[in-house]
Amino acid sequence: MSESTPAAALPTVVIGAGPIGLAAAAHLVARGIEPLVLEAGPLAGSAVRDWAHVRLFSTWGEVVDPAAEKLLAPTGWVRPDSAAYPTGGDWAERYLQPLAEVLGARVRFGATVTGVSRAGRDRVVDGDRERQPFTVHIRYADGREERLFAGAVIDASGTWSTPGPIGGDGLPALGERAAADQISYRVPDLNNPAAHARYAGRRTAVIGSGASAFTALAQLAELAARAPGTHTTWILRRGISGSTFGGGAADQLPARGALGLAAKAAVDHGHADAVTGFRTAAVEKTTDGRLVPVSEDGRRLDPVDEIIALTGFRPDLSFLGELRLGLDERLQSPVGLAPLIDPNVHSCGTVYPHGVHELSHPEKGVHLVGMKSYGRAPTFLAMTGYEQVRSIAAALAGDQEAAERVELALPETGVCGGAGLFDEPEAQEESGGCCAAPATPEIGTAAPSSSGGC
Template structure:
């Protein structure tokens, strides 16, 4: 099977980095992406500035590959927007890889050739078949020696409902709800939210980004948190080894302390009621947030595993991440946000030569860094090329977040292991204020 391609699903940062690693090791990658351009998911949040600098956003093998072209490397110390990441790095990388990247090619299934997941015989000798549907409707089956799924989770945002399913009325209010950080630099988008009561749900970096962005646009902001207290939501601040990430949390905290944002904790949404004048959001305990004009749901993403159903994957029952990786990233266990570097050892499944990489490998866990994915695919490419020693060697040191105080999602009074949330889940409005010069 050595002459068969290694199919990489997804032409985003991690998928293209995987291709560069494979090329460097003399392998033949074939990158398939259903979109029409490189970094389509990143382009979806083109207006957002990353908190990682260019030095951590250019994959090492990709940088070496691009060094032989007219490409000019951006200043390592600067921080790009999503648009700049695409135009100055991902698009040139895809162009350099040439016909090894195919757009408009949606992977709709992967299986062991001639065998469904029930059959044992031949799983370690037969190649994989990748079922592809092209944009023109044409269907194709590609025989592959290995598959690296770096398709991400951008297409599957979590709903507003507190139980992981859409709240009652959520679909009916779809025209008032968005699941991405709106581009407030767009005049039409800004006009939609200007002076309105905007409810922002979520506790991750996307939610913090939205809080900062809306602080001077919306007439009123309510921030919904499922957890029982704000706790470590604002991050590590000055202790964060990624300064821009720490500054994001400090900016959101400042907006709350200035009284521009009302924070409601312990709120698990059950119903969205629609009225002539707006929306009322109701929790599972009957608490309400009335007179809402717009809702921005930033509660994370989840992996689409439907097209992998004929493969034998060993996934954690909670996170839907590889079982060996899950304990390192489980927010029920810690809120450190700092993950030990890992590679093929943690990403191997019972199905030979199948790997989930990038954000897809994290399942439902948050706080993924690009360089984590770059290390993953470096290790995977080494394993595919037969260099086990390199595959099992860690070649990355990740920055600390400055936060490690216990569980990130528990809201019981005393979470196991001593949590950082240590407050009851009863919804309550927090009006935080700080002394201001007069």
């Protein structure tokens, strides 16, 4: 196909063959629109496979997209037990890979998108802009390059490749790069012999306050029970309040609530020490090669052997620079979505379902979906992404009524108040947001741990 091919005859390019990208393709197929999914990795769900050892806090019933299931059904595929909790590896192997296989040649692997623009129009040019197809530049794993044309672009590339740095100002802390061989930005797989040897019997600092940090704390606590000398220093940029450990029993996703309680147990049982109000400015090395985190106010922590930085993710917008995107100045999410997810002012723990209206940009025909749509905001659920792409596919097919219809109810976390408020300890207890923060329940049996995204 060429630049002169009518837009309606061009495929809709989907960037990323993860859960949301493949769901987008399924919805497009159901609408009679031809998708072309471009995945940088070698397999479906390549990013998900990086945390294959982590168990989701959502059940199978909550992480299978309805349109995808319809596409899979004729092949004899049967959804696993809806009440069971898959690991990332389960999700990739038992759902994402079969879905990619059904889509067949519509999915290309080893295809990295290096740029998206309008044919013959850079970001500056207005003339006849919306009549031009999108150009998508691709670099394949074997070094080949290609330019193809698209009628629309759905970016579901996620944020996994761009984790947040340690520094409290959003930049790498001084010494962070130099200590890279002792810093991980992923939840470790402690069943892996190399990872086990890396953390067993050693002191580790975990930086972060979300579900991934809870997972790491709980897993390191389990390791401490088996390997003497294992200890964790948990570094939080804010103070501890009733909502620090999530919604607990008030969370409508029980496994997500239990995950926070498992992290609390790690602290209560002495496997981890919590250091609050600590915004890391530097990481210094001792003469024996250990690491000393130093805060902006000059506090220095005891040396640790390893650091696990779980400070969130951010979108890679580098290959979208020639498009006219409407992004929030704080979150780097679409401006229509930002007020719903801004942790400075939000929330009661959930975001009402949204779709094409909130995800549209000045550049018509391009949409950021899934984790990418949340920019730097946390607490994304797969169900949210499935609703996003259902709405966008309907809009691309000209079915505006379906695009604007809400077809999803999301579970609440049971947590209220924004992260901005939580930076001030005295504000934590006073702020109820739109509802009151729950008291921390008693510790119970830990339920499945989570990736933080589902």
